[in-house]
Amino acid sequence: MICKDHLVSGEKFEILSHEPGILKTHPVPDELENYYESEEYISHRDSSKSLWDKIYQGVKSHMLSQKAKWIRSEIKQGNILDVGAGTGEFLNKMNSFLWKVEGVEPNRIARDLAILKGLDLKSDLSLIRDSKYDVISLWHVLEHIPDYEKKIDQFYDLLRENGILVIAVPNFNSYDCKYYNHNWAAWDVPRHLWHFSRAGIQQKLSEKGFLLLKEIPLKFDSFYVSLLSEKNMPGNTNLANAFLRGLISNLKAEKDGEYSSIAYFFQKKPK
Known part of the structure; x- marks a missing residue:
C-alpha cells in the first residue's frame, strides 16, 4: 500500500509487511523529527483557540480521568513512567492521585510546556537511571519508536516484578481503516513507523515476557481518526460521514473486538 504524508511533506511512503500482524513504513526519513514540525500536530501543544481545539481538549480531559481510573483499578498507588x-497532562492527572511521576518526551517544545506544569521531563529513555516502576505507559507512542523492540526490553527491565506496561496503538484491522484504506489517518506516515493488529502486538509482547491482562477500547479514537481521514479524502470534509464511520466502527467492534485504537495492559512475567 502507498500512503501520503498529509500533514507536512506531501511525500508518499510504502506500508510493508514486517512480521505476522505487524507492518512497517518504508522508507524511514533520515531527519524524521522534521516531519513533526506542524501546527496541526496537536499532541505537542495545549492550544484551545479554535472550536476543534476546544473539542479535542475537552475529550482529552475526559480521557485523562479514564486512563487514570483504568490504571488505578490494577494498582491503586505507586510510581509511573510515561513515555x-x-x-505532561497525563502525569499531572496521576500526580493528583499522589502517584510519583516521571516522563520522557523528545519534543523540546512539549517539554518546555511541561515545565510550566512543574514537570521536568527527560528527552530520552537513556536518561532514566536506577529506577523501578509499577507502571510504564505509552499512549499512542510505540508506533513512533524506530527501535521499539529494544525499548520493550528496556521497559521490562525498568518495571518492578508484576509491573504493568500500558500500550495504546491504532489497529489496522478496524472497520475505519478498511473503509478509508490508504487515506486512513492513523497510518500517519512517516511519523508512524510501525502498524499493529491485535494479534501482532499481543504476540510480540508475549515474546518479550509479558502477559496480557486486558484490552480497553479507545472509542473516541474512531471518531477522531475518521474525521482526520475525511480531511485526507478529495473534496470537502464530510463531518456527517466521519461521525457515521466512527459509529459503525465501534458498533462492529462490539462484535469482533477490532476497535480503531486499543489500550493493552500487559503484566511483566518473571524470567
Whole structure:
C-alpha cells in the first residue's frame, strides 16, 4: 500500500509487511523529527483557540480521568513512567492521585510546556537511571519508536516484578481503516513507523515476557481518526460521514473486538 504524508511533506511512503500482524513504513526519513514540525500536530501543544481545539481538549480531559481510573483499578498507588509524555497532562492527572511521576518526551517544545506544569521531563529513555516502576505507559507512542523492540526490553527491565506496561496503538484491522484504506489517518506516515493488529502486538509482547491482562477500547479514537481521514479524502470534509464511520466502527467492534485504537495492559512475567 502507498500512503501520503498529509500533514507536512506531501511525500508518499510504502506500508510493508514486517512480521505476522505487524507492518512497517518504508522508507524511514533520515531527519524524521522534521516531519513533526506542524501546527496541526496537536499532541505537542495545549492550544484551545479554535472550536476543534476546544473539542479535542475537552475529550482529552475526559480521557485523562479514564486512563487514570483504568490504571488505578490494577494498582491503586505507586510510581509511573510515561513515555512520550507530550506536555505532561497525563502525569499531572496521576500526580493528583499522589502517584510519583516521571516522563520522557523528545519534543523540546512539549517539554518546555511541561515545565510550566512543574514537570521536568527527560528527552530520552537513556536518561532514566536506577529506577523501578509499577507502571510504564505509552499512549499512542510505540508506533513512533524506530527501535521499539529494544525499548520493550528496556521497559521490562525498568518495571518492578508484576509491573504493568500500558500500550495504546491504532489497529489496522478496524472497520475505519478498511473503509478509508490508504487515506486512513492513523497510518500517519512517516511519523508512524510501525502498524499493529491485535494479534501482532499481543504476540510480540508475549515474546518479550509479558502477559496480557486486558484490552480497553479507545472509542473516541474512531471518531477522531475518521474525521482526520475525511480531511485526507478529495473534496470537502464530510463531518456527517466521519461521525457515521466512527459509529459503525465501534458498533462492529462490539462484535469482533477490532476497535480503531486499543489500550493493552500487559503484566511483566518473571524470567
